[in-house]
Amino acid sequence: MASTNIYDNFVTSLTQSIHNGLYSSMSPTWALITELAIIGFVFLMFYALVGLFLVYAERKVCAFMQNRVGPNRVGKYGIFQTIADFIKLLMKELVVIKNSDKLLFTLAPFIIIIASFMAVAAIPFAKGLHAIDFDIGILYVIAVSSLGVVGVLLAGWSSNNKYSLIGAMRSGAQIISYELSVGMSLLTIVILAGTMQFSEIVQGQEFGWFIFKGHIPAVIAFLIFLIASTAETNRGPFDLAEAESELTAGFHTEYSGIKFAFFFLAEYMNMFLVASIGATIFLGGWMPFHVSGWIGFNQVMDYIPPTFWYLGKTGFIIFLMMWFKWTFPRLRIDQLLTLEWKYLLPINLFNILLMAFIVLMGWHF
Amino acid sequence: MNSFFNYFADIFSGVKSLLIGMSVTGKYFFSPGQIVTQQYPENRKTLKMYERFKGEVIMPHDANNHHRCTGCAICELNCPNGSIEIVSARIDGPDGKKVRVIDKHIYHLGMCTFCSLCVKTCPENALAFGQEFEHAVFDRSVLTKILNQPGSSIIKGTEE
């Protein structure tokens, strides 16, 4: 089972040396605090960069799908467009709404952004490259990422705007329903993997990703996960909470400036998050594509750094989600719930049974 | 049992229709040659408007600063929203009689709706459409134009 990946030692030794250096130069308490601060800072930077990049990527992807060029004025191919947008949003006035609940109105964007920020912590970017490796990593991610709906609800409620309220209520119903499907589709793989710890799940996919190992039920679970996670991030054909043509901008109608930017960033961060969970659980995370027995082929694959594997897989799922968004019309709220309770949930339950049966009989690869 | 099969038939036909839709957007995504956007300020040099394009009303002048306008005011009469004002003057003609000539042909671009009645009805074909379309200005008064150039006169032979 020993991994021969050449990059593993590098990551481990880097983190170890930082760790040792800190603990040798100061007291353990301060070393711990410094470590936490470093991790927080790194994640914050990562968060901002990924958000900015994803906004740019989405605009380019949708532009190409619509026979347009997309942003191309700020910098070559418009790569600095999102940074310019960000600066613009920073400088804009924060409009204060009369008769709104001031505290909740201010709090809501922070709740949303904190929820998505917390979930990033558990994602493994490479072997040993994660902030924290819980035993119950999947449970933690599900729990934390569903906190975001509180922010959406608060935003809609406190805005004192009927459009926002409708959007928030829709989003509440939507996320509570689809949370179920996301959880269950992940559980299907947990049955196969026999663990909820992310690092072990990835390790278990060394010779074949779970989507291949679990064949039929795993593919079904992956499709359900794609649909449900798109719905959970309020994107694509499920963007009822925003519903531009119906509710102008839904729950964030009244937000401006940096508060709006928080919602905007959180949407893309959430997308990144569910994509990376999907990549980790179904497509092997940072694990390169290995075929059992083909030693030469496996070694060639090992030369590609694991973080690239991880980012490639995540990017693939993100692209799929963008593709959905820019193709399909929006669902209506009752159709959204019908899809969940009438189609996804029964199929999901049956799928779990099927997976359990297959694991029991040892029919997986 | 029938409804059971319908349930799955619904799923498969639904997914199939979604995939067909995705094939369209996917096709365009992977064929960037289909981009139709014009890069406007960059292509100003090469941008050629159609010859009939109604950008603004102009009065063509020839090399000797001659135009064809007699100041008959038919264009002013035909203009539905008063965009044209004719200020004519009477000068002494060659045979001693007073002759009406155009003094100022005032054209309010800001009021013009490009109905092309002035160009169409001009008996002397003195007016035409120019192809200039970048009419944005900071001061509205710039949009009031005098179409006959200073010092210009009518082409010999077309006066009354």
Add this chain to the structure above:
Amino acid sequence: MKEVIHTPVPSVEEEEYHINMGPQHPSTHGVLRLVVSLQGEIVKNLKPHCGYIHRGMEKMCEKDTYPQIIHLTDRMDYLSAHINNHAVCLLVENALQIEVPERVKYIRTIMDELCRIQSHQLWWASFGMDLGGLTCFFYGLRDREKILDIWEETTGARFLQSYYTPGGLMWDIHPDFQKNVKAFIKYFRKKIRDYEKILSGNVIFTERSRNIGLMTKEEAISYGVTGPSGRGSGWSCDIRKHHPYALYDKVEFKEILYHEGDTLARYMVRMDEMYESMHIIEQLIDNIPEGDFSAKMKAVIKLPAGEYYQRVESARGDLGIYCISDGNKTPYRMKFRTPSFSNLSVLDHISRDLKIADLVAIGGSLDLVIPDIDR
């Protein structure tokens, strides 16, 4: 015949609340204001408030001569500019009993049908956007651009052409006109497949539009819902068939009728009409006869005293122009019976007890053009 039920406006109950959709709202496509009473998300009652883009066009007509009126009608239903112009021209020509040259009739029919295609393209684009499929908008506009280019080449304008004059045309068609139109038809027959793939067959779209906004034939007649919206309810109301003008009695085309009366039927009528319009153009484009592009007209057009009424089938429905002349060069009174105004009136009736999302879909399927409502 089933009796038409006019539901009385219910009193506002306590749990109902109002929202203003418009005058600035993404799905009203202009400055229409709908005061919607909602119970949760259910539309209970809806009051359209018009007049945000009222320009007093009928009054303005009273001081304009007949050729000048044409450029005003462009701005009424700007997506059927040619067809509106056609109505005024036909009114004047019929009143003066002028026979326009055959060439003019050909060109006018082709232009009208191009106009119908581009109007339906833009409608498809914005309808897709209303339902949340933003990509539809760009595909629709991309193809519409080709028609606008053809127009710009011939008429000099892309949008508000004022190309027709009483008795004929402003100027002759551009030499490349026929070639370009044929190229466009070839192009669009391919591209309309995209439309069908991305929206018509899509399960989300069909689920959202089927059985939504049901309007019976009787209701369509009683509210005066004409055009594709009325034909989606099975009301045969195509002026081109019933009171042919220009060349519509010579060309072969079908009047598209669907009997379901829902949003999907209204959608399908317009999609099929695009095919029919292309069919009409294909019959005419190679046969444009040589000749004058305008009949001989007097410099000052004066209609004999009397009342005149002219109907044409615009892209939205039955456009009627009622004119009283007292023998002067300007009309004594002009009245436009615009299709969008009547089509709007049914919105309240057919969107009751549906959701906001459905209201947006129904509003899109009626294809309202707001300046056409307010004039």
